[in-house]
Amino acid sequence: SMSIKDPFKQWGMDFIGDISDLSSAGHKWILIATDYFTKLLEAIPTKKATHQVVMDFMLNHIIYRFGVPVKIVADNA
Known part of the structure; x- marks a missing residue:
């Protein structure tokens, strides 16, 4: 396990969704990233949970x- 001593060096990422109630713009996923140091x-x-969206x-x-x-820490779900 790596000890994080500086901000913005390690991030956790994940998608929330498939949200059944679409937004008015048609979004059904939320991509979230959290910096482990600063939170x-x-x-x-x-609208989509794709590799291109993440990149x-x-x-x-x-x-x-x-x-x-x-x-970058992700569960690949």
């Missing part, structure tokens, strides 16, 4: 804002 939460609504989210909401993480 900062980043989240987006999305775009990582680039635009994590890497461009906080830098490249050392570790």
Whole structure:
């Protein structure tokens, strides 16, 4: 187990969904990322739970804002 001593170096990610009540925009998933050090939460609504959604989210909401993480923890569900 890696000890986290700096913010934004290790993130946990997961999808919440398939939400049965669609939003007015048709979103049925929420992609969430939590920084293990600061407990900062980043989240987006999305219509699909795909690899491309995760990659775009990582680039635009994590890497461009906080830098490249050392570790990303996900359960691959």
